[in-house]
Amino acid sequence: MKNPKILEQLESWIEDNRSHTILGATAKYIPALANQDPNQLGICIMDHEGELYEVGDVNVEFTLQSVSKILSFIAACDHHGLDYVLDKVNVEPTGEAFNSIIPFEIHRPNKPFNPLINAGAITVSAILPGENIPAKYDNLLAFLEKFIGKRLYMDVEVYESEWKTAHRNRALAYYLAESNQLELEVEEALEIYIRQCSISISLQDLAKIGLVIAYDGFDPISKKQIFSKEIARVAKVLMVTCGMYNSSGDFAAHVGIPAKSGVSGGILAAVPPKWHSDEQAFRKGCGIAVFSPAIDSNGNSTAGTMLLKQLSREWDLSIF
Amino acid sequence: MKNPKILEQLESWIEDNRSHTILGATAKYIPALANQDPNQLGICIMDHEGELYEVGDVNVEFTLQSVSKILSFIAACDHHGLDYVLDKVNVEPTGEAFNSIIPFEIHRPNKPFNPLINAGAITVSAILPGENIPAKYDNLLAFLEKFIGKRLYMDVEVYESEWKTAHRNRALAYYLAESNQLELEVEEALEIYIRQCSISISLQDLAKIGLVIAYDGFDPISKKQIFSKEIARVAKVLMVTCGMYNSSGDFAAHVGIPAKSGVSGGILAAVPPKWHSDEQAFRKGCGIAVFSPAIDSNGNSTAGTMLLKQLSREWDLSIF
Amino acid sequence: MKNPKILEQLESWIEDNRSHTILGATAKYIPALANQDPNQLGICIMDHEGELYEVGDVNVEFTLQSVSKILSFIAACDHHGLDYVLDKVNVEPTGEAFNSIIPFEIHRPNKPFNPLINAGAITVSAILPGENIPAKYDNLLAFLEKFIGKRLYMDVEVYESEWKTAHRNRALAYYLAESNQLELEVEEALEIYIRQCSISISLQDLAKIGLVIAYDGFDPISKKQIFSKEIARVAKVLMVTCGMYNSSGDFAAHVGIPAKSGVSGGILAAVPPKWHSDEQAFRKGCGIAVFSPAIDSNGNSTAGTMLLKQLSREWDLSIF
């Protein structure tokens, strides 16, 4: 049953934080993203019983962008096992930008630093299960269907827009290909990667995915284990250490919730259950999805980040 | 009361993991460290009631080295408040080595990436409370005395050895000085920094410090709040994201305990209480100290890391 | 008329230097180059009257590879004027490798450092005169025909081999495309670039090209000005400062002849006339071509470099 006090708080905080949208701007390098209304801010929280708290601009669909990186990582691990995937990609944070080539050229690592920088994400996309690109893409959608009970679809306009302007990702992918770190041809790996980035999702569905991650791969509503606890643990480590681009450390310190952001302005967050005995909101965990398309120079939604900061502080949601 | 089964497990695991010492070597650049017996391995765990589990080579004293970085960060925050300190040093992980100048020169940040790389640690040492170096050093010792009820002392041989060979740290400190990021003269900042690195500690005392961090600054034995929960939270974020040098991400994924290592072979770990209802060891949290001086190329104790990995897996101690 | 003493000296020096081939190896990343006999060493010198001194393995054809970079630079300048080309590419040496992305990402220059690193060479290839790739390629061949009176052709096997394995060059080109520094589509720019690298040439023809560069674009045999003195000056500056990959400075100090090397093992050198009054060999200038396919880690022919060093010392050919 929905707690009315929580809704009330959320409504107040949404208004408090909407003003932070002016500190950011919509992602300019993808025309289809640039044209969104930057003033939107919406949040959707699903508690452990499936109750939904929806406040603000919640009737939206947006593309996953980098949020997809953590989902394809989980999907790849679910199919191949964690060891296989960690043999292709490391789990170390890097202080460089998500699309930097510098660490590769300086350190010549035999695998990307982590699956949440573009190089690592492309590497993981290339090993998604499936004999060819349509099969890989289909398998990813099928995997996500286990979380939300429906088939997601791709925003074709965003896909085409990204495909044409993916120069930097092509540079990264060819760099990986040169050192034999890519299991597909470059153009194929980019196709599956940009397809996954262009998957369109609602706040309600994204919150459900967050809930399953918070519950270590277990769906507390359907009571099914969707993926293993071992994978969930590494996924949450990645979200904490690398999930918010180059302000992941700051987000961990001030919010402390495993999360992954995307340049479309979406944030996926997973609040694990806590033992605290007081009458805390969401003490049995929840999934959170936020959308606000004005992003900062790191790539994170400005108002979305501030809203999560307030939630975490007020409700003591940090895992630290 | 001590649980005999736990002692038995620890004894078996110590022997399992001692062989990993051959994968490392004692730190060569500090003569006083180089000459230690690399085969040592000892662990000390203090539970929430102050019960000590000591197994292996536990009658040792070793210098804090980089373990001191998290302690001086806490001390500085306790005196100045978190905001003041975070104005001098960021909390972002970096993929570069702990003593790298590259990220500074590329990004020209106005503050070091985090207080656990050398540049950040020197910056924090420089703002320890106290009018001069002896006062700052004394205040740090006084702060640590609140955790363990006794005054620690400095290993003069190690201090002198490090002072003479601290070329790289001097390079870093002069680099910081050039961009006005250091609140002391370079040689003074280095003196307090190298002094804190040279503080000698026992496993028993280090475990107690870990317990207080695990309890968010609260000492569950004396029932005193030694430092604030807000500081403890950021300290644990730093330990998870940057505590184990350039394998912090790997350690978080496979161990998942906030920890800080030093090149002397010591590791400080803080296991927060968990809500799990099963009869888990240390479910009410504990502090862990490990010592094994053979370190890997990243600077972490090889056997110590492996031992913590086994503990975490067997007892489910990960916070993720 | 040929000076028999010079031939004698050359024959002796060829034998002296052939042993240096064992210090290098044929370029492994291009299969068609890897399979050459690494023990070959040949030189061809054309004096200002067109007299040819040919010693060693001189009946060879090899692909231009990076030697083509200086030729397409001259061709582009000849068509567009020097200012136009220098608006697209700088003339500064860089300490990084010829295919490095680091300087671009650190400094974000609005143009490549110089036309002899791959990024600069691809940029220049893209502005070769011609409406499309075949026309650009044809115009380059037509320009080279002015030097040697015949049409050069492409080694198709080398071209196909390079096209398939050009991952790093694709990475560079997409990087340039992202910052709008490329006047063609990436795949088109790469096609013209790899075509020019795959042009096959003889030592005799390459020596003639060297002679014209030595004479500031004037052909002392046909008495025609093929390109302007202004362009020749910049070309020679580039050859001295950046012509021998990352040992250009060493080559300038110990050889002092404007030169450009390629990974196929060829070196193009241009010895300008000097005022010295003594009876020096080639005091009226000459063009030199060397071929020896065993290259060092920088990409320069080992025996070829040593042979030029001996020639320069014995005959005082340095411009410094």
Added chain:
Amino acid sequence: MKNPKILEQLESWIEDNRSHTILGATAKYIPALANQDPNQLGICIMDHEGELYEVGDVNVEFTLQSVSKILSFIAACDHHGLDYVLDKVNVEPTGEAFNSIIPFEIHRPNKPFNPLINAGAITVSAILPGENIPAKYDNLLAFLEKFIGKRLYMDVEVYESEWKTAHRNRALAYYLAESNQLELEVEEALEIYIRQCSISISLQDLAKIGLVIAYDGFDPISKKQIFSKEIARVAKVLMVTCGMYNSSGDFAAHVGIPAKSGVSGGILAAVPPKWHSDEQAFRKGCGIAVFSPAIDSNGNSTAGTMLLKQLSREWDLSIF
């Protein structure tokens, strides 16, 4: 006998180029330099017979700064031989700034890239002949006395100003010390280095030094060989490839005269004799000294560089 037409031209060009001083500013990081009148511009040319052409602000004394790097390199080579010095420092240009640590940390070279970046210059200063700092400094002055027949002295105010603010040079020197590339203690090496930078010189004396370098170490007036031709050759290579900081390539292309600049606004240039038969000014070579303290972001005098560009173009002084 002085050519009046040359004086006339120089006077006109000085006025043409003085306006370029507004494109730069005096070096801010050394207070004693910052306070100079930025509008000054003076040139002094000494021809092969010792005739002096002095135009503009010529009654000035300024500190050598980086101009001293090429002089201490020559002095060190003169004492130890070229091979000994080239064993301590390379002769390769680098695209990074003169005080960058990036190339050291990325490539971990066993010696600095060249003696004209700060790291290389400090390395060379450390091997100047002499048992201690005063002796080394005295020997450098004695060596310079051979060129100009008098003892230079140090600007104590500049020395003290630089000594206090030399944080970046200290960082570089400690970095070198860590990899055992420095033959002196860091503070000693810095003392001799900063002393040499602080030597005060007149335009007339600097022009004479340029003349001797132009004549390959031979003084055409006293008819004495001051240092060997072999050393002069490498010195000129260094001046062409690295003498004008990060616009050395551009200067070589557009001026083409071996030169070395300093942040005080001085430029030392050496015009070697040429064989051209026409009635060219200074066809028998000359030494040039320019002073104009407004420098650009690379560290080169703005008006001084433009003036040399005009001279070279009008009188065809380029060696290329």
